Amino acid sequence: MGKQIVFEGERIATGYRQGKQLTEVHHGLDFSLSGGELTCLLGCNGAGKSTLLRTLAGMQPPLSGRLELMGRPLEAYSAHERSKTIGVVLTDRMQAGGLTVYELVALGRQPYTGFFGRLTSADKALVWRALEEVGMGGKARRYVAELSDGERQKAMIAKVLVQECPLILLDEPTAFLDVESRMEVMRLLRKLAVEEHKAVLLSTHDVDQALAMSDRLWLMTQEREMLCGTTEDLVLSGAMDRLFGSTSIRFDAVRGIYAPENRNSRVVRLEVADEALRYWAQNLLVRHGFRPVAPDEGGEGAASLAVISPHDMVWTQNGTSSRFCSFAGLVEMLEGLK
Numbered sequence: 001m002g003k004q005i006v007f008e009g010e011r012i013a014t015g016y017r018q019g020k021q022l023t024e025v026h027h028g029l030d031f032s033l034s035g036g037e038l039t040c041l042l043g044c045n046g047a048g049k050s051t052l053l054r055t056l057a058g059m060q061p062p063l064s065g066r067l068e069l070m071g072r073p074l075e076a077y078s079a080h081e082r083s084k085t086i087g088v089v090l091t092d093r094m095q096a097g098g099l100t101v102y103e104l105v106a107l108g109r110q111p112y113t114g115f116f117g118r119l120t121s122a123d124k125a126l127v128w129r130a131l132e133e134v135g136m137g138g139k140a141r142r143y144v145a146e147l148s149d150g151e152r153q154k155a156m157i158a159k160v161l162v163q164e165c166p167l168i169l170l171d172e173p174t175a176f177l178d179v180e181s182r183m184e185v186m187r188l189l190r191k192l193a194v195e196e197h198k199a200v201l202l203s204t205h206d207v208d209q210a211l212a213m214s215d216r217l218w219l220m221t222q223e224r225e226m227l228c229g230t231t232e233d234l235v236l237s238g239a240m241d242r243l244f245g246s247t248s249i250r251f252d253a254v255r256g257i258y259a260p261e262n263r264n265s266r267v268v269r270l271e272v273a274d275e276a277l278r279y280w281a282q283n284l285l286v287r288h289g290f291r292p293v294a295p296d297e298g299g300e301g302a303a304s305l306a307v308i309s310p311h312d313m314v315w316t317q318n319g320t321s322s323r324f325c326s327f328a329g330l331v332e333m334l335e336g337l338k
Protein backbone atom coordinates (compact mmCIF):
# COMPACT_ATOMS: atom_id res chain seq x y z
CA MET A 1 0.00 0.00 0.00
CA GLY A 2 1.45 3.39 -0.99
CA LYS A 3 1.93 5.86 1.82
CA GLN A 4 -0.49 8.77 1.86
CA ILE A 5 0.98 12.25 2.09
CA VAL A 6 -0.70 13.96 5.03
CA PHE A 7 1.16 17.26 5.08
CA GLU A 8 3.25 19.05 2.49
CA GLY A 9 5.27 22.23 2.54
CA GLU A 10 6.63 24.04 -0.48
CA ARG A 11 9.18 26.88 -0.36
CA ILE A 12 8.29 27.56 3.27
CA ALA A 13 9.89 30.47 5.10
CA THR A 14 9.52 30.42 8.89
CA GLY A 15 10.16 33.22 11.32
CA TYR A 16 8.69 36.10 13.26
CA ARG A 17 6.96 39.30 12.25
CA GLN A 18 6.80 42.12 14.77
CA GLY A 19 5.28 45.20 13.18
CA LYS A 20 7.45 45.90 10.18
CA GLN A 21 10.34 43.89 11.54
CA LEU A 22 10.84 40.47 10.04
CA THR A 23 13.09 37.81 11.57
CA GLU A 24 13.51 34.93 9.19
CA VAL A 25 14.61 31.60 10.65
CA HIS A 26 14.41 29.41 7.52
CA HIS A 27 13.46 29.89 3.91
CA GLY A 28 12.91 27.61 0.93
CA LEU A 29 11.94 24.54 2.98
CA ASP A 30 10.36 21.69 1.01
CA PHE A 31 9.05 18.67 2.90
CA SER A 32 6.27 16.16 3.27
CA LEU A 33 4.95 13.90 6.01
CA SER A 34 3.26 10.61 5.21
CA GLY A 35 0.88 8.42 7.17
CA GLY A 36 2.60 5.38 8.68
CA GLU A 37 5.91 7.17 9.28
CA LEU A 38 7.68 8.53 12.32
CA THR A 39 9.90 11.49 11.47
CA CYS A 40 12.40 13.06 13.87
CA LEU A 41 13.49 16.66 13.55
CA LEU A 42 17.06 17.23 14.75
CA GLY A 43 19.08 20.41 15.05
CA CYS A 44 21.19 22.36 17.51
CA ASN A 45 19.74 24.80 20.07
CA GLY A 46 18.17 27.72 18.24
CA ALA A 47 18.16 25.87 14.89
CA GLY A 48 14.46 26.59 14.39
CA LYS A 49 12.75 23.33 15.34
CA SER A 50 10.05 24.83 17.58
CA THR A 51 9.49 27.63 15.09
CA LEU A 52 8.84 25.11 12.32
CA LEU A 53 6.61 22.94 14.53
CA ARG A 54 4.51 25.96 15.55
CA THR A 55 4.24 26.92 11.88
CA LEU A 56 3.09 23.43 10.89
CA ALA A 57 0.60 23.42 13.76
CA GLY A 58 -0.97 26.61 12.40
CA MET A 59 0.00 28.55 15.53
CA GLN A 60 2.09 31.06 13.59
CA PRO A 61 1.84 31.69 9.86
CA PRO A 62 4.73 30.91 7.52
CA LEU A 63 6.41 34.09 6.25
CA SER A 64 5.91 32.65 2.76
CA GLY A 65 5.23 29.38 0.95
CA ARG A 66 2.44 26.87 0.69
CA LEU A 67 1.34 24.42 3.40
CA GLU A 68 -1.15 21.74 2.44
CA LEU A 69 -2.82 19.48 4.99
CA MET A 70 -4.70 16.45 3.62
CA GLY A 71 -4.83 18.12 0.24
CA ARG A 72 -6.21 21.49 1.47
CA PRO A 73 -4.30 24.71 2.24
CA LEU A 74 -3.64 24.89 5.97
CA GLU A 75 -5.02 28.44 6.19
CA ALA A 76 -8.38 27.17 4.86
CA TYR A 77 -8.88 25.11 8.04
CA SER A 78 -10.91 26.57 10.88
CA ALA A 79 -9.43 26.19 14.38
CA HIS A 80 -12.01 23.48 15.06
CA GLU A 81 -11.11 21.55 11.91
CA ARG A 82 -7.43 21.89 12.75
CA SER A 83 -7.98 20.43 16.21
CA LYS A 84 -9.48 17.32 14.63
CA THR A 85 -6.63 16.97 12.18
CA ILE A 86 -3.44 18.03 14.01
CA GLY A 87 -2.58 16.81 17.49
CA VAL A 88 0.05 19.03 19.06
CA VAL A 89 2.22 18.51 22.14
CA LEU A 90 4.37 21.53 22.91
CA THR A 91 6.66 21.89 25.89
CA ASP A 92 5.70 25.45 26.79
CA ARG A 93 1.91 25.35 26.92
CA MET A 94 1.00 23.53 30.09
CA GLN A 95 -1.52 25.40 32.20
CA ALA A 96 -3.57 22.49 33.40
CA GLY A 97 -2.35 22.11 36.97
CA GLY A 98 -5.89 22.30 38.40
CA LEU A 99 -7.13 19.36 36.35
CA THR A 100 -6.78 15.71 37.14
CA VAL A 101 -4.85 13.58 34.69
CA TYR A 102 -8.11 11.99 33.54
CA GLU A 103 -9.69 15.43 32.95
CA LEU A 104 -6.64 16.64 31.02
CA VAL A 105 -6.65 13.61 28.74
CA ALA A 106 -10.44 13.86 28.30
CA LEU A 107 -9.91 17.41 26.95
CA GLY A 108 -8.43 15.70 23.91
CA ARG A 109 -11.99 14.63 23.02
CA GLN A 110 -13.21 18.25 23.01
CA PRO A 111 -13.07 18.62 19.21
CA TYR A 112 -15.71 15.88 19.12
CA THR A 113 -17.82 16.63 22.20
CA GLY A 114 -17.71 20.45 22.38
CA PHE A 115 -16.60 22.45 25.42
CA PHE A 116 -19.43 21.36 27.69
CA GLY A 117 -19.98 18.12 25.81
CA ARG A 118 -20.41 14.96 27.76
CA LEU A 119 -18.13 12.04 27.09
CA THR A 120 -19.88 8.97 25.73
CA SER A 121 -18.87 5.58 27.04
CA ALA A 122 -16.81 5.14 23.84
CA ASP A 123 -15.00 8.45 24.61
CA LYS A 124 -14.30 7.30 28.18
CA ALA A 125 -12.98 3.96 26.95
CA LEU A 126 -10.63 5.85 24.60
CA VAL A 127 -9.38 8.02 27.48
CA TRP A 128 -8.68 4.98 29.66
CA ARG A 129 -6.99 3.15 26.81
CA ALA A 130 -4.70 6.12 26.13
CA LEU A 131 -3.87 6.42 29.84
CA GLU A 132 -2.96 2.74 29.97
CA GLU A 133 -0.90 3.03 26.80
CA VAL A 134 1.34 5.70 28.29
CA GLY A 135 1.49 3.88 31.63
CA MET A 136 -0.57 6.51 33.51
CA GLY A 137 -3.69 4.43 34.25
CA GLY A 138 -2.82 4.32 37.94
CA LYS A 139 -2.41 8.11 38.14
CA ALA A 140 -5.67 9.12 36.45
CA ARG A 141 -7.09 10.77 39.62
CA ARG A 142 -3.92 12.70 40.47
CA TYR A 143 -3.77 16.44 39.84
CA VAL A 144 -1.57 17.48 36.93
CA ALA A 145 0.19 19.96 39.26
CA GLU A 146 1.36 17.00 41.36
CA LEU A 147 3.00 15.15 38.48
CA SER A 148 6.69 14.92 37.71
CA ASP A 149 7.83 16.48 34.42
CA GLY A 150 8.00 13.08 32.79
CA GLU A 151 4.55 12.03 34.00
CA ARG A 152 3.09 15.31 32.76
CA GLN A 153 4.64 14.66 29.36
CA LYS A 154 3.10 11.18 29.24
CA ALA A 155 -0.31 12.65 30.15
CA MET A 156 0.03 15.17 27.31
CA ILE A 157 0.82 12.35 24.90
CA ALA A 158 -2.27 10.46 26.10
CA LYS A 159 -4.32 13.62 25.43
CA VAL A 160 -3.09 13.74 21.86
CA LEU A 161 -3.79 10.03 21.41
CA VAL A 162 -7.50 10.50 22.15
CA GLN A 163 -7.68 13.40 19.70
CA GLU A 164 -7.45 10.79 16.91
CA CYS A 165 -5.74 13.06 14.39
CA PRO A 166 -3.97 11.87 11.23
CA LEU A 167 -1.06 14.23 12.02
CA ILE A 168 0.75 14.47 15.36
CA LEU A 169 3.40 17.09 16.09
CA LEU A 170 5.46 16.96 19.27
CA ASP A 171 8.14 19.36 20.48
CA GLU A 172 10.75 17.45 22.48
CA PRO A 173 8.34 14.86 23.91
CA THR A 174 11.14 12.93 25.60
CA ALA A 175 12.99 15.90 27.09
CA PHE A 176 12.26 15.17 30.75
CA LEU A 177 12.07 11.42 30.58
CA ASP A 178 14.41 8.79 31.96
CA VAL A 179 15.97 6.31 29.53
CA GLU A 180 13.29 3.66 29.96
CA SER A 181 10.42 6.15 29.59
CA ARG A 182 12.11 7.73 26.57
CA MET A 183 12.24 4.35 24.86
CA GLU A 184 8.63 3.63 25.83
CA VAL A 185 7.40 6.95 24.45
CA MET A 186 9.35 6.56 21.20
CA ARG A 187 8.08 3.00 20.81
CA LEU A 188 4.55 4.21 21.46
CA LEU A 189 4.81 7.02 18.90
CA ARG A 190 6.25 4.67 16.31
CA LYS A 191 3.49 2.14 16.99
CA LEU A 192 0.96 4.91 16.55
CA ALA A 193 2.49 5.84 13.20
CA VAL A 194 2.82 2.32 11.87
CA GLU A 195 -0.33 0.66 13.24
CA GLU A 196 -2.71 3.60 12.96
CA HIS A 197 -1.15 5.10 9.82
CA LYS A 198 -0.59 8.48 11.40
CA ALA A 199 2.09 10.92 10.36
CA VAL A 200 4.15 11.68 13.48
CA LEU A 201 6.77 14.42 13.59
CA LEU A 202 8.75 15.15 16.72
CA SER A 203 11.71 17.31 17.57
CA THR A 204 14.36 15.89 19.85
CA HIS A 205 17.94 16.20 21.05
CA ASP A 206 17.94 12.48 21.76
CA VAL A 207 20.01 11.41 18.76
CA ASP A 208 20.33 7.71 19.59
CA GLN A 209 16.58 7.24 20.04
CA ALA A 210 15.87 9.23 16.88
CA LEU A 211 18.26 7.09 14.84
CA ALA A 212 16.87 3.87 16.25
CA MET A 213 13.18 4.66 15.89
CA SER A 214 12.55 7.15 13.10
CA ASP A 215 11.71 6.21 9.54
CA ARG A 216 12.81 9.60 8.31
CA LEU A 217 14.92 12.46 9.61
CA TRP A 218 14.67 16.17 9.08
CA LEU A 219 18.09 17.62 9.84
CA MET A 220 18.50 21.35 10.37
CA THR A 221 22.05 22.19 9.38
CA GLN A 222 24.34 25.02 10.34
CA GLU A 223 23.83 26.47 6.86
CA ARG A 224 20.09 26.87 7.67
CA GLU A 225 19.13 24.11 5.28
CA MET A 226 16.85 21.24 6.18
CA LEU A 227 17.88 17.82 4.86
CA CYS A 228 15.04 15.29 4.69
CA GLY A 229 15.44 11.59 4.02
CA THR A 230 15.37 8.03 5.24
CA THR A 231 17.40 7.77 8.43
CA GLU A 232 20.09 5.43 7.13
CA ASP A 233 20.55 7.33 3.83
CA LEU A 234 21.15 10.58 5.70
CA VAL A 235 23.47 9.06 8.30
CA LEU A 236 25.64 7.37 5.68
CA SER A 237 25.76 10.53 3.55
CA GLY A 238 27.65 12.33 6.33
CA ALA A 239 24.76 14.73 6.96
CA MET A 240 24.95 14.31 10.74
CA ASP A 241 28.24 16.24 10.77
CA ARG A 242 26.40 19.31 9.46
CA LEU A 243 24.20 19.78 12.54
CA PHE A 244 26.77 21.46 14.74
CA GLY A 245 29.13 24.32 13.99
CA SER A 246 31.95 23.08 16.15
CA THR A 247 34.72 21.08 14.48
CA SER A 248 35.59 19.54 17.82
CA ILE A 249 32.78 16.98 17.72
CA ARG A 250 32.20 14.40 15.03
CA PHE A 251 29.45 11.93 14.33
CA ASP A 252 30.64 8.34 14.62
CA ALA A 253 28.57 6.57 11.96
CA VAL A 254 29.57 3.11 13.22
CA ARG A 255 28.24 3.67 16.72
CA GLY A 256 25.58 6.25 15.87
CA ILE A 257 26.82 8.76 18.43
CA TYR A 258 28.53 12.14 18.55
CA ALA A 259 32.00 12.08 20.08
CA PRO A 260 34.74 14.66 20.60
CA GLU A 261 37.23 14.74 17.74
CA ASN A 262 40.36 12.97 18.94
CA ARG A 263 43.22 15.43 18.53
CA ASN A 264 45.59 13.53 20.82
CA SER A 265 49.06 13.00 19.37
CA ARG A 266 50.43 10.15 21.55
CA VAL A 267 49.84 7.04 19.45
CA VAL A 268 49.08 3.64 21.00
CA ARG A 269 48.75 0.48 18.92
CA LEU A 270 45.66 -1.25 20.24
CA GLU A 271 45.30 -4.97 19.80
CA VAL A 272 41.94 -6.39 20.84
CA ALA A 273 39.51 -8.86 19.28
CA ASP A 274 36.29 -8.24 21.18
CA GLU A 275 34.17 -5.28 19.98
CA ALA A 276 32.98 -4.16 23.42
CA LEU A 277 36.49 -4.41 24.85
CA ARG A 278 37.82 -2.39 21.92
CA TYR A 279 35.25 0.34 22.49
CA TRP A 280 35.98 0.70 26.20
CA ALA A 281 39.75 0.42 25.79
CA GLN A 282 39.63 3.20 23.17
CA ASN A 283 37.38 5.24 25.45
CA LEU A 284 39.91 5.02 28.27
CA LEU A 285 42.94 5.71 26.08
CA VAL A 286 41.39 8.79 24.45
CA ARG A 287 40.36 10.16 27.84
CA HIS A 288 43.96 9.79 29.00
CA GLY A 289 45.38 11.69 26.04
CA PHE A 290 46.21 8.90 23.60
CA ARG A 291 45.30 8.20 20.00
CA PRO A 292 44.60 4.48 19.61
CA VAL A 293 45.40 3.03 16.17
CA ALA A 294 45.32 -0.44 14.59
CA PRO A 295 48.32 -2.68 15.45
CA ASP A 296 49.94 -2.20 12.01
CA GLU A 297 49.45 1.59 11.98
CA GLY A 298 51.69 2.82 14.78
CA GLY A 299 54.82 4.79 14.09
CA GLU A 300 58.35 4.04 15.28
CA GLY A 301 58.56 3.72 19.06
CA ALA A 302 54.79 3.80 19.65
CA ALA A 303 53.54 1.97 22.72
CA SER A 304 51.11 -0.91 22.32
CA LEU A 305 48.27 -2.25 24.38
CA ALA A 306 46.96 -5.80 23.97
CA VAL A 307 43.63 -6.33 25.69
CA ILE A 308 42.91 -10.03 26.07
CA SER A 309 40.04 -9.68 28.56
CA PRO A 310 38.85 -7.08 31.11
CA HIS A 311 41.17 -8.89 33.55
CA ASP A 312 44.20 -9.36 31.34
CA MET A 313 45.97 -6.63 29.39
CA VAL A 314 49.57 -6.01 28.41
CA TRP A 315 51.17 -2.61 27.89
CA THR A 316 54.46 -2.61 25.95
CA GLN A 317 56.72 0.39 25.62
CA ASN A 318 60.42 0.63 24.73
CA GLY A 319 60.72 -3.15 24.77
CA THR A 320 59.32 -3.49 28.32
CA SER A 321 55.95 -5.12 29.01
CA SER A 322 53.67 -4.75 32.03
CA ARG A 323 50.61 -6.87 32.69
CA PHE A 324 47.42 -5.53 34.32
CA CYS A 325 44.39 -7.38 35.64
CA SER A 326 41.99 -4.39 35.43
CA PHE A 327 41.54 -1.08 33.68
CA ALA A 328 42.07 0.54 37.09
CA GLY A 329 45.61 -0.86 37.20
CA LEU A 330 46.27 0.33 33.64
CA VAL A 331 45.03 3.84 34.50
CA GLU A 332 47.35 4.02 37.50
CA MET A 333 50.31 3.23 35.23
CA LEU A 334 49.17 5.71 32.52
CA GLU A 335 48.83 8.49 35.09
CA GLY A 336 52.38 7.73 36.24
CA LEU A 337 53.59 8.34 32.68
CA LYS A 338 52.39 11.97 32.67
Ligand SMILES: Nc1ncnc2c1ncn2[C@@H]1O[C@H](COP(=O)(O)OP(=O)(O)OP(=O)(O)O)[C@@H](O)[C@H]1O
Nearest residue numbers: 016023025043044045046047048049050051052203
Ligand atom coordinates in the same frame (compact mmCIF):
# COMPACT_ATOMS: atom_id res chain seq x y z
N1 LIG B 1 9.03 34.94 19.60
C1 LIG B 1 10.16 35.06 18.92
N2 LIG B 1 10.48 36.22 18.29
C2 LIG B 1 11.62 36.36 17.58
N3 LIG B 1 12.53 35.36 17.46
C3 LIG B 1 12.28 34.18 18.06
C4 LIG B 1 11.09 33.96 18.82
N4 LIG B 1 11.13 32.69 19.31
C5 LIG B 1 12.28 32.15 18.86
N5 LIG B 1 12.97 33.02 18.12
C6 LIG B 1 14.27 32.82 17.45
O1 LIG B 1 14.12 31.85 16.43
C7 LIG B 1 15.28 31.02 16.34
C8 LIG B 1 14.86 29.57 16.40
O2 LIG B 1 14.32 29.30 17.70
P1 LIG B 1 13.59 27.93 18.03
O3 LIG B 1 13.00 28.06 19.38
O4 LIG B 1 12.69 27.59 16.91
O5 LIG B 1 14.83 26.90 18.03
P2 LIG B 1 14.89 25.40 18.48
O6 LIG B 1 15.58 24.65 17.38
O7 LIG B 1 13.54 24.90 18.87
O8 LIG B 1 15.85 25.48 19.73
P3 LIG B 1 15.99 24.58 21.07
O9 LIG B 1 16.63 23.28 20.63
O10 LIG B 1 16.95 25.39 21.88
O11 LIG B 1 14.65 24.42 21.68
C9 LIG B 1 16.19 31.43 17.48
O12 LIG B 1 17.20 32.26 16.96
C10 LIG B 1 15.29 32.20 18.41
O13 LIG B 1 16.00 33.19 19.09
